[in-house]
Amino acid sequence: MELDHQAGPIGLASLPDELISLILRNFCLHCRQGTRETPHAYFPATGQKREERSWYAVDVSALHAMCLVSRRFLPFAQEILYHEFAWAYGDSSASLMDDWSHRLTAFLRTVARKKDLAALVKRVYICLTHFFIIPETEADSVLEDAAHARGIRLADFLDTEFLSSDIIACLVRNKNTLHTLHLKYDVDSQTQDGSARSLAELESSLNTFPALRNLFLTTTLLYQMIDGSAEDDSILTRLLPPSLVSLQLAVVDDNPWLNLRLEISVMADLARAVSQGHFPHLRRVSCIPTTKGRLDMHRLEAMFSCAGVKFGYDGWQFHDGVAGERVYSLGPSPAYSTALTVGSDDESLQSW
Structure with missing residues (x-):
């Protein structure tokens, strides 16, 4: 790649396509993070001040402006802009200068109607602190729009009770391409008739996902909510894929009995399965403990070391939101403000 050296400064528009794309990727959190192992719900403090616009909003605004300033930049900026939706990610949620309302619904409405933009999305991050401020009428409207675009009958969908064990079933159609899954679901899985279901059930198993390489789970998904016990000691070995x-x-559970069983029985069974060759690619197992739910690191480290797997604790902590609520990642793919159209009537160029 060569630049034509002429007298005077070289404008951005005169740069080769590769350089323009490379420059704009610096405004994308997804592109900057690359393949780092940091869980999507965790982010080190950046010193975000409440009286300043969030660092994430500044990046998104820059990409949005590049979409509008010139058709030369539009294809590059728009592709990167829709890589993710991660408003209120990390400590950016501390900013009081950004209007969080309507962003998620506007983003969902856009990607539901435009399959080409939906195909660009790599990650979606939802902050619960701002999720619940969406007006019910607006939520209903975007749900109807998305359902219509996808050919889904809402009556059938809304009449079905959704349990934690149903989450994986929703991902089955993507199982051949899903590489990373961050799954946190704290909602009680007890059904109306008093029974309970957990991810240990065979129909909810991830072991049929051939491309899955990186998995994050909360231990609450491993236990029956009704009696607080693990369904059986082989829950992880039955749940996880060989890949x-x-x-x-x-x-996240503060019940010491549950954590003791996880340590002695469930994790030990996983280490035993690894040593027997059932998970040939597994290289790292780590826990993110709460202050009340610490496991015996030395015991687990010894078990997994014998199986050739590195075990340890991750130092990342949940980031507290503005209202004191914790911020979590709800799923594999990162949501947008009803934006003003600036110089364009194309909804794909709305600011979100």
Whole structure:
């Protein structure tokens, strides 16, 4: 790649396509993070000040402006702009200068109607602190639009009780291409008739996902909600796929008996399965503990070391939102503000 050296400064528009794309990727969190192992719900503090616009909003605004300033930049900026939706990611949620309302619904409405933009999305991050401020009428409207675009009958969908064990079933159609899954679901899985279901059920198993390499789970998904016990000691070995490379568990239950069983029985069974060759690609198992839910690191480290797997604790912590609520990642793919159209009536160029 060569530049034509002429007298005077070289404008951005005169740069080769590769350089323009490379420059704009610096405004994309997804592109900057690359393949780093940091869980999507965790982010080190950046010193975000409440009286300043969030660092994420500044980046998104820059990409949006590049979409509008010139058709020369539009294809590059728009592709990168839709890589992710991650408003309120990390400590950017501390900013009081950004209007969070309507962003998620506007983003969902856009990607539901435009399949080419939906295909660009690599990650979606939802902050619960701002998720619940969406007006019910607006939520209903975007749900109807998305359902219509996807050919889904809402009556059938809304009448079906959604349980934690149903999450994986929703991902089955993507199982051949899903590489990383961050799954946190704290909603009680007890059904109306008093029974309970967990991810241990065979119909919810991830072991049929051939491309899955990185998995994050909370331990609440491993237990029956009704009696607080693990369904059986082989829950992880039955749940995980042979292709798995790294496993992260967030120990969020403060019941010491449950954590003891996880340590002695469930994790030991996984280490035993690895030593027997059932997970040939597994290289790393880590836990993200709460202050009340710490496991015996030395015991687990010894078990997994014998199986050739590195075990340890991750130092990343949940980031507290503005209202004191914790911020979590809800799923594999990162949501947008009803934006003003600036110089264009194309909804794909709305600011979100």
